[in-house]
Amino acid sequence: MAKARKSRGESLLLRYLVLGGWALVCLLPILWFLSIGFRPRTEVITPRPIYWPSFSLDAWRLLISDWPIAQYLRNSVVAVAGSVVIDLALAIPAAYALARYDFKGREDIGFYILSTRMMAPAIVAVPIFFLFKTLGLLNSVWALMLIYAAINLSLVTWIIRSYMLDIPKELEDAARTDGAGDLTILREIIVPACLPGIITAAVIAAIFAINEFLFTLLIASTSKAYTMSVALANFTGGSDGIIYNAIALVSFIAFVPILILVILIQKHLSRGLTMGAVKG
Amino acid sequence: MASIHLQNLEKRYGAFVGVQNMSLEIADEEFLVLLGPSGCGKTTTMRMIAGLEVPTDGKIVIGGEEVNEVDARDRDVAMVFQGYALYPNMSIYENIRFPLRMRKIPASEHDARIRQAADMVELGAFLDRKPGALSGGQRQRAALARAVVRQPQVFLMDEPLSNLDAKLRQSMRVQIKHMQRQLKVTTVYVTHDQIEAMTLADRIVIMNKGAIQQVGTPDQIYSDPANTFVAGFIGSPPMNLIEGTAQNGRFTAPGVSAPCLDHVRGKVTLGVRPEDCQVGGDNVQGMVYGVEPTGDTTYLTVRAGEKMIEVKAARDYRSDIDQPVGITFDPAHLYFFGEDGQRIRGAA
Numbered sequence: 348m349a350k351a352r353k354s355r356g357e358s359l360l361l362r363y364l365v366l367g368g369w370a371l372v373c374l375l376p377i378l379w380f381l382s383i384g385f386r387p388r389t390e391v392i393t394p395r396p397i398y399w400p401s402f403s404l405d406a407w408r409l410l411i412s413d414w415p416i417a418q419y420l421r422n423s424v425v426a427v428a429g430s431v432v433i434d435l436a437l438a439i440p441a442a443y444a445l446a447r448y449d450f451k452g453r454e455d456i457g458f459y460i461l462s463t464r465m466m467a468p469a470i471v472a473v474p475i476f477f478l479f480k481t482l483g484l485l486n487s488v489w490a491l492m493l494i495y496a497a498i499n500l501s502l503v504t505w506i507i508r509s510y511m512l513d514i515p516k517e518l519e520d521a522a523r524t525d526g527a528g529d530l531t532i533l534r535e536i537i538v539p540a541c542l543p544g545i546i547t548a549a550v551i552a553a554i555f556a557i558n559e560f561l562f563t564l565l566i567a568s569t570s571k572a573y574t575m576s577v578a579l580a581n582f583t584g585g586s587d588g589i590i591y592n593a594i595a596l597v598s599f600i601a602f603v604p605i606l607i608l609v610i611l612i613q614k615h616l617s618r619g620l621t622m623g624a625v626k627g
Numbered sequence: 628m629a630s631i632h633l634q635n636l637e638k639r640y641g642a643f644v645g646v647q648n649m650s651l652e653i654a655d656e657e658f659l660v661l662l663g664p665s666g667c668g669k670t671t672t673m674r675m676i677a678g679l680e681v682p683t684d685g686k687i688v689i690g691g692e693e694v695n696e697v698d699a700r701d702r703d704v705a706m707v708f709q710g711y712a713l714y715p716n717m718s719i720y721e722n723i724r725f726p727l728r729m730r731k732i733p734a735s736e737h738d739a740r741i742r743q744a745a746d747m748v749e750l751g752a753f754l755d756r757k758p759g760a761l762s763g764g765q766r767q768r769a770a771l772a773r774a775v776v777r778q779p780q781v782f783l784m785d786e787p788l789s790n791l792d793a794k795l796r797q798s799m800r801v802q803i804k805h806m807q808r809q810l811k812v813t814t815v816y817v818t819h820d821q822i823e824a825m826t827l828a829d830r831i832v833i834m835n836k837g838a839i840q841q842v843g844t845p846d847q848i849y850s851d852p853a854n855t856f857v858a859g860f861i862g863s864p865p866m867n868l869i870e871g872t873a874q875n876g877r878f879t880a881p882g883v884s885a886p887c888l889d890h891v892r893g894k895v896t897l898g899v900r901p902e903d904c905q906v907g908g909d910n911v912q913g914m915v916y917g918v919e920p921t922g923d924t925t926y927l928t929v930r931a932g933e934k935m936i937e938v939k940a941a942r943d944y945r946s947d948i949d950q951p952v953g954i955t956f957d958p959a960h961l962y963f964f965g966e967d968g969q970r971i972r973g974a975a
């Protein structure tokens with residue numbers, strides 16, 4: 348008895364050690380970035396190892412005074428949030444139709460929608476560029492919003508549909524006999540029941556949109572429409588050469604929203620989908 | 628408040644027949660119970676009446692109006708689903724309120740109605756909970772409350788008490804019956820429980836493999852079964868069915884001999900209920916196979932040839948196994964069925 352408990356304690360310790368070690372390996376680059384961002388420029392590029400780093404807010408000052416970070420952040424937020432809203436508005440009804448209505452070729456349509464994701468983006472980059480140019484939409488945040496929405500729409504539809512398929516049909520039958528119409532059922536029964544799926548899809552779409560680079564670079568031709576992802580790539584620190592500590596700090600700032608989104612998604616992914624709806 | 632007519636109703640799934648050629652007249656304010664083994668088409672029949680399943684063939688008339696083309700939401704029926712189908716994101720209060728909101732019942736009436744329905748199913752203390760935080764029996768009662776909170780044309784209840792303990796089931800049974808009489812709503816009720824069927828029903832419909840076997844009052848179903856299926860399905864323990872041959876007014880099977888009418892002849896099945904058998908005598912000559920005292924009665928199983936015959940014996944009857952024993956049948960309560968399983972009428 349005592350022995351069994353001891354060995355369980357040991358295996359628990361071992362587990363913590365292994366997992367902790369792995370977490371450190373994963374986190375090290377991020378922590379390193381952070382530490383560089385808060386150290387003076389000279390110290391970052393010195394060839395000799397430093398055991399006691401000193402602390403400095405130089406990089407912060409530089410970013411705030413010389414670089415339109417607020418504008419880039421705002422562009423990112425507007426384009427990403429707008430694209431997610433568009434995606435949800437289109438995907439929820441589409442997913443419902445694909446999940447519930449019986450019509451010919453339903454499975455095929457579902458697959459076609461997803462197959463738009465299978466193409467390499469570079470193939471459509473040039474046509475898209477000319478399309479947006481002709482429409483006069485270059486160099487605008489609204490164009491980015493549209494393109495992000497288009498890129499993610501199929502995936503969002505597919506994820507939400509798979510959640511909707513898991514909702515017992517009896518729920519809708521009950522609502523219908525209770526006197527609800529299609530739209531009421533969608534709004535009051537289906538959407539709340541697959542809310543975790545909707546949130547998951549929205550977060551995944553947001554992450555993809557934040558990281559989107561190719562089309563953003565093409566369409567946002569000047570810094571007016573740059574989002575964080577492109578601005579970051581263009582950022583070298585200006586006329587004074589490469590300023591590593593500022594670059595590290597910008598990278599970290601770009602990383603924070605994604606971190607928050609991933610934490611959000613985690614909470615919802617583990618939640619039961621239709622707890623207590625049916626027997627069992 | 629409406630009568631329901633089913634005319635040659637049929638539901639096929641590909642080649643499989645879920646419900647076949649079902650014709651039934653359910654009177655206004657009637658309490659009709661559908662009884663049958665699992666998979667016999669009870670739920671399918673209910674879903675067709677509710678408008679959730681499109682019949683392959685046949686007509687459904689509710690309150691004199693053909694409703695085949697009427698959408699489920701406009702049929703004005705309330706249904707208790709076998710799987711409860713509570714809305715998981717809403718509290719029990721909101722669940723029960725949902726039909727009131729959908730049917731545009733004035734908001735001022737909601738609260739009183741909801742509390743009344745919840746009290747009826749003894750769920751008043753759970754109104755704030757989500758379905759996920761209730762036990763199976765509580766969920767089932769919430770589903771029942773949601774159905775009875777308004778006064779529809781028709782109640783459809785698919786095994787609404789199946790998950791409750793014996794005591795609660797008994798009290799809910801009485802409540803349902805009382806409420807149905809009070810509201811005068813035509814009710815179709817599915818159950819596996821014979822006691823429930825017997826006590827609740829104005830008429831019982833026995834189904835098997837998608838087809839109606841017999842329709843009648845509980846009394847008729849019990850004392851006048853139309854075929855071997857109904858005879859063997861109703862009663863607990865059910866009727867003894869003994870296959871044998873009849874000629875010259877005598878039925879015989881290994882270890883069994885009983886009188887029958889002259890027109891009963893050939894290969895037939897004799898049916899006799901355990902309570903119409905008495906220990907002693909010589910209709911059956913067999914061996915005691917088992918004795919089961921249940922408190923208020925004792926069940927005796929007699930082996931005659933290969934056949935086991937159940938007998939309801941006196942409460943204090945006791946015997947060791949493998950003792951020879953004789954049984955007498957009550958000659959007034961013998962049933963004979965032909966080779967096709969149908970009852971041969973006029974038997975003594």
Ligand SMILES: Nc1ncnc2c1ncn2[C@@H]1O[C@H](COP(=O)(O)OP(=O)(O)OP(=O)(O)O)[C@@H](O)[C@H]1O
Pocket residue numbers: 640643644645663664665666667668669670671672709
């Ligand atoms: N969508 C479907 N496709 C194919 N077969 C079906 C479908 N729905 C029901 N069935 C079949 O129809 C038959 C009747 O089903 P139904 O649900 O009406 O049975 P039931 O009498 O309610 O049984 P239980 O007492 O177990 O609830 C079953 O054999 C079932 O397998």
Ligand SMILES: [Mg+2]
Pocket residue numbers: 669670671709785
């Ligand atoms: Mg059923």
